[in-house]
Amino acid sequence: MAKTEGARAAGADHHPEIDWRAAERSPEFRELVKRKRAFVVPATIFFLAWYFGFVILAGYAPDFMGREFLTDGLTVGYVLALSQFVMTWVLGAWYMRKADREFDPLAARAAEVALRAGREAEGRSR
Amino acid sequence: MTPIASVNGTALAVFAVVVGVTLVISYYASKRVHTATDFWAAGRGLTGPQNGFAIAGDYMSAASFLGIAGLIYLFGFDGFLYSVGFLVAFLTVLFLLAERMRNSGKYTIADVLSFRLNEQPARAAAALGTLTVVAFYLIAQMVGAGVLIEGLVGIDFWLSVLLTGAFMITYIILGGMLATSWVQIIKAFLLMTAALVMTVWVLIKIGGNPLDLFRDARAESADGEAYLKPGLFLSTPLDTVSLGLGLVLGTAGLPHILMRFFTVPDAKAARSSVMWAMVLIGAFYVMTTALGFGARAILGQGGEEAAGATGNFALPLLADDLGGELFEAIIAGVAFATILAVVAGLVISASGAVAHDVWSNIVRRGTDSEKEEVWVAKIAAVAIGAIAIVIAVLGGKDLNVSFMVGLAFAVAASANFPALLLALTWRRFNTTGAVTGVLLGVISSVALVIISPTVWPGPNSEGGLFSFYDLANPGIISIPLGFIGCWLGTVLSRERVEERTFDELYVRSETGLGAEAGTGLTLTGRSDGAGSADAPRELAGTGR
Numbered sequence: 001m002a003k004t005e006g007a008r009a010a011g012a013d014h015h016p017e018i019d020w021r022a023a024e025r026s027p028e029f030r031e032l033v034k035r036k037r038a039f040v041v042p043a044t045i046f047f048l049a050w051y052f053g054f055v056i057l058a059g060y061a062p063d064f065m066g067r068e069f070l071t072d073g074l075t076v077g078y079v080l081a082l083s084q085f086v087m088t089w090v091l092g093a094w095y096m097r098k099a100d101r102e103f104d105p106l107a108a109r110a111a112e113v114a115l116r117a118g119r120e121a122e123g124r125s126r
Numbered sequence: 127m128t129p130i131a132s133v134n135g136t137a138l139a140v141f142a143v144v145v146g147v148t149l150v151i152s153y154y155a156s157k158r159v160h161t162a163t164d165f166w167a168a169g170r171g172l173t174g175p176q177n178g179f180a181i182a183g184d185y186m187s188a189a190s191f192l193g194i195a196g197l198i199y200l201f202g203f204d205g206f207l208y209s210v211g212f213l214v215a216f217l218t219v220l221f222l223l224a225e226r227m228r229n230s231g232k233y234t235i236a237d238v239l240s241f242r243l244n245e246q247p248a249r250a251a252a253a254l255g256t257l258t259v260v261a262f263y264l265i266a267q268m269v270g271a272g273v274l275i276e277g278l279v280g281i282d283f284w285l286s287v288l289l290t291g292a293f294m295i296t297y298i299i300l301g302g303m304l305a306t307s308w309v310q311i312i313k314a315f316l317l318m319t320a321a322l323v324m325t326v327w328v329l330i331k332i333g334g335n336p337l338d339l340f341r342d343a344r345a346e347s348a349d350g351e352a353y354l355k356p357g358l359f360l361s362t363p364l365d366t367v368s369l370g371l372g373l374v375l376g377t378a379g380l381p382h383i384l385m386r387f388f389t390v391p392d393a394k395a396a397r398s399s400v401m402w403a404m405v406l407i408g409a410f411y412v413m414t415t416a417l418g419f420g421a422r423a424i425l426g427q428g429g430e431e432a433a434g435a436t437g438n439f440a441l442p443l444l445a446d447d448l449g450g451e452l453f454e455a456i457i458a459g460v461a462f463a464t465i466l467a468v469v470a471g472l473v474i475s476a477s478g479a480v481a482h483d484v485w486s487n488i489v490r491r492g493t494d495s496e497k498e499e500v501w502v503a504k505i506a507a508v509a510i511g512a513i514a515i516v517i518a519v520l521g522g523k524d525l526n527v528s529f530m531v532g533l534a535f536a537v538a539a540s541a542n543f544p545a546l547l548l549a550l551t552w553r554r555f556n557t558t559g560a561v562t563g564v565l566l567g568v569i570s571s572v573a574l575v576i577i578s579p580t581v582w583p584g585p586n587s588e589g590g591l592f593s594f595y596d597l598a599n600p601g602i603i604s605i606p607l608g609f610i611g612c613w614l615g616t617v618l619s620r621e622r623v624e625e626r627t628f629d630e631l632y633v634r635s636e637t638g639l640g641a642e643a644g645t646g647l648t649l650t651g652r653s654d655g656a657g658s659a660d661a662p663r664e665l666a667g668t669g670r
Contacts (some may be wrong), residue, residue, distance in 0.1 A: 010486070010487060010492030011232055011236075011237045011240050011241060011245070011249075011487060011492070012230065012231060012232040012237050012238075012241055012642055013640070013642070014241075014627070014630065014640075015630070015639075015640040018630075018639070018640070020626060020629040020630040020633055020634075021625070021626060021629045023629070023633045023639070024629040024632055024633050029633060029636070029637070032636060032637070033636060036636070040221045040222075043217075043221060044217075044218075044221050044222070047214065047217050048374070051210070051211075051214045051370070051374060052367070052370065052371075054210065055207070055211075055366060055367050055369075055370035056363075056367055058203075058207055058356040058360075058366055059356070059360070059362075059363030059364065059365075059366035059367050060363045062355045062356045062357040063355070065203070065355055065356050066351060066352070066354055066355030066356075071337060072337075072341065073337045073338070073340035073341040073344065073354075074337060074340060075203075075340075075354045075355065077203055077354070077355060077356060078203075078206070078340070078354070081206050081207075081210050082412075084210045084213070084214055085210075085213060085408050085411075085412060087214075088213055088214055088216065088217055088404055088408060089404060089405065089408060091217055092216070092217065092220055092400070092401050092404050093401070095220060095221065095397070096397060096398065096401050099225075099394075099397060100394075104394065107393075107636060107637040107638065108637075110633070110636075110637050110639075111637040111638065111639040114633065114637075114639055115639065
């Protein structure tokens with residue numbers, strides 16, 4: 001299914017010179033996927049739970065959401081809504097930090113290993 | 127005090143400035159955009175912050191600025207519920223799609239699907255999903271534009287729609303995604319500034335204590351305590367949950383938003399653009415809430431009639447109350463810039479589906495030149511724009527705009543999002559699954575909206591085809607159906623999975639190895655050496 005060089009308007013280019021199957025099975029790539037999942041899966045479950053908790057309360061418990069919180073004028077509903085903003089920013093910033101420090105170096109290593117394997121295979125076939 | 131019916135000279139002058147600036151940008155862009163990568167992806171040369179502003183400009187429609195503030199003015203809490211969903215949705219985009227889209231795509235979301243699936247059917251399905259979402263969203267924006275411009279400037283509805291459409295087409299034909307991106311960046315800047323100035327002004331006027339906003343607003347509302355509680359606008363609990371689901375997953379299926387990730391050089395810039403967008407959009411929605419309450423506290427019940435049934439004119443009224451006619455005209459001009467930036471983003475994504483997916487890769491099977499592809503894209507942009515103008519004018523002012531925006535999000539969440547996510551993460555996923563999933567997602571969300579109480583049997587009706595079905599938002603049914611369609615189609619078909627292309631897509635999407643390179647394009651020139659020395663780009667450089 002590799003695209004030919006002449007088909008300029010085609011979709012994204014394939015790179016048959018790389019052994020993608022080996023790259024996918026390399027310990028470096030597996031490590032990247034494992035570490036990324038260890039953050040993204042729990043973080044996604046958490047934000048969906050926090051968000052739907054809020055939406056379900058808004059739908060089914062309007063009186064609870066209308067209760068006064070700490071001071072007159074502020075309600076539980078608004079505090080929970082604002083907590084969604086804080087959650088979005090905090091989780092986003094946390095992910096950015098993890099990605100810069102942890103995922104990017106791992107991804108670069110996995111890519112490098114795959115590239116090197118591709119070059120060696122090319123060298124052997126000559 | 128009310129938005130007047132005769133032509134408002136001040137507002138017209140502000141509109142002319144907005145149009146003038148954006149046309150100059152498009153002219154500059156037109157001299158630099160040559161290749162298809164320039165046209166659809168702005169040469170992949172935008173920085174993270176630039177693309178963050180552009181995403182914010184692409185996403186925050188006049189419906190968010192005037193519409194949400196208006197909903198909050200009229201109904202209090204429930205308007206805020208929309209804002210929360212619109213913002214949290216970006217976590218879905220950040221965690222699941224942004225970087226993967228940048229690493230694996232080229233110009234359209236169909237590129238990602240067709241990379242590992244059978245080219246023709248996968249592209250056709252993705253193009254269908256894209257065009258359906260864009261159709262509903264675009265027509266909603268055009269009708270909204272017509273109503274607003276007519277109300278704020280006094281130009282007739284049909285002429286307002288025609289002018290909006292004409293400018294949007296001009297940006298795209300001249301400067302493609304480069305012009306569109308800069309129109310969106312400037313619009314986001316204008317919108318944030320306008321919202322900030324107004325918010326500070328409102329806070330000063332009520333005495334400086336933000337808590338007084340809640341107290342004063344409650345005191346000015348006929349609903350009293352209920353104004354600060356959910357339920358005034360969204361009264362069916364399950365419908366509220368369904369809306370929330372559609373909002374939080376729909377953004378991750380909006381083609382014009384996902385397409386923005388192709389405009390940056392790498393995955394790092396893609397995720398930083400989401401972070402910038404989240405900060406801007408979050409701050410914006412906090413301010414819109416303050417403005418909605420401010421309108422309630424300052425205008426009171428006296429403004430309800432002039433604000434209109436959906437409250438769209440509450441903010442212009444508030445601006446008039448604060449700073450007189452000139453300030454109202456400036457806010458109207460910002461709202462106009464807002465609409466232009468959103469519709470341009472929508473049309474360029476639709477032009478990608480028509481020219482790159484349908485024409486180049488289905489009709490011409492990838493054999494045409496880039497030059498032909500860009501030409502077809504421009505023709506497609508004119509055609510799509512013309513169709514949208516005609517439908518918006520014929521549909522008229524009474525078309526229910528908010529339901530069409532809701533429908534666009536529902537289709538995006540039910541058709542595009544499941545297929546994209548599964549193509550990138552599920553090894554067994556196949557072409558049959560993608561096609562059935564997209565079809566089931568599109569058909570179920572459209573059909574459920576048609577039989578819903580807000581649409582059946584006529585516009586703005588209170589009926590519904592079946593008495594037991596009372597949801598206005600189809601998401602809670604149509605999104606699971608989209609996923610089930612993908613799964614059932616996959617497990618029931620005997621199609622062989624291309625293991626190798628999945629490995630390639632999977633490794634590429636996670637590492638960026640083999641990702642499409644940029645052309646070094648910027649608005650002010652073209653830099654040499656778009657690629658640096660790191661491994662992924664080195665490969666992309668040698669691959670051509």
